[in-house]
Amino acid sequence: MGRVSQAQAEENRKRVVESASRLFREQGTQVSVADLMKAAGLTHGGFYKRFSSKEALIGEATAHAFDELTEGRGARLDESGGERAAAQKALIDVYLSTAHRDSPADGCPAAALASDMAREPGEGEARRVYTEGVRDFARWLDTDDTDGLTRLATMVGALVLARATNGSPLSEEILTAARSALTGTA
């Protein structure tokens, strides 16, 4: 294929990180390097020209997924009370929807990558980024009466259990129960 322009090369690299962040959320971090590269329209051989190891890509892809999540949240932390509560409620409704359950690739990395992070060896870049992302997300979810960490735990737990029981009616029951508990709506 020959050499490719610097701009194109930069774009290719970005595409690898983006599609990896989707594939890792969808299938876990054990997706193969060959599949990751193929998803970005490349062959596996060039991987090590751009990334020092698969581990390194996991770190970058995790960071990318959390960045997306932060953009998605949109609203700033210092927003005024009423609007903030409304933004929280809107996000929780989307978070605990069957659509979110069924498309982990576009979804919350805190939920999708949790077990991979738990099994990630030692103190890698990925874990650091993940922990920071969880902290930020929880802070955004704080209310006057409930710790954002508890609300996030309920959301992540409900999503993870709904995914694991998908195909059974229980899956929807879990989402509905958690939504109702967190937003006061069925």
Add this chain to the structure above:
Amino acid sequence: MGRVSQAQAEENRKRVVESASRLFREQGTQVSVADLMKAAGLTHGGFYKRFSSKEALIGEATAHAFDELTEGRGARLDESGGERAAAQKALIDVYLSTAHRDSPADGCPAAALASDMAREPGEGEARRVYTEGVRDFARWLDTDDTDGLTRLATMVGALVLARATNGSPLSEEILTAARSALTGTA
């Protein structure tokens, strides 16, 4: 090594299921057949004399882990109000402890196996058993004001996030926040 008595063979098989149920919770279902057999003190060759596939073992090991959990809960569903609430509080305190966070092998399968179940293809035995186990556990957690499903979601989410962020102070904060929200104690 020659033939082994039927009683011994039966015991060996049980040991494989038991140690697999620990290893799967600890490291995920992608632990190799060779490692599973070694953990039970056997070599990998004999595996297919006792199990039709690795999938089948995952099903049995999942069932075994949930059976253990049910025994661990001890108290019957129809227990009287006060005692039941006390048993629930006791279990929640253990569930959200750093000890439970740090030893997934003896811990809750609903939390430890969630992502593996979500990625398990199709409608296997393992998923069915898992879903049933989650339903039972949630039923046991029901109170007059809160759906057991929501309480379980909070517990599972907190445990899973605490494991993924282990090594950071955030990990303990998550456990403490959830414990306090669920039992009213710090």
Add this chain to the structure above:
DNA sequence: TGTACATCAGTGAACGCGCGTTCACTGATGTAC
């Protein structure tokens, strides 16, 4: 602006390794008499 050549992004074959699964073999157990 045009030419000559060095650079290097991406390719595809290859590396050593571990996977799930199969199979010929072993020798103690279980059984028929």
Add this chain to the structure above:
DNA sequence: TGTACATCAGTGAACGCGCGTTCACTGATGTAC
């Protein structure tokens, strides 16, 4: 109760395959003049 032999639990080598990573190669891009 004792003997002869069939059974079969467990072993270890082997299968085809996919993994993460390396590397010689290609040819268009970028640059020096």
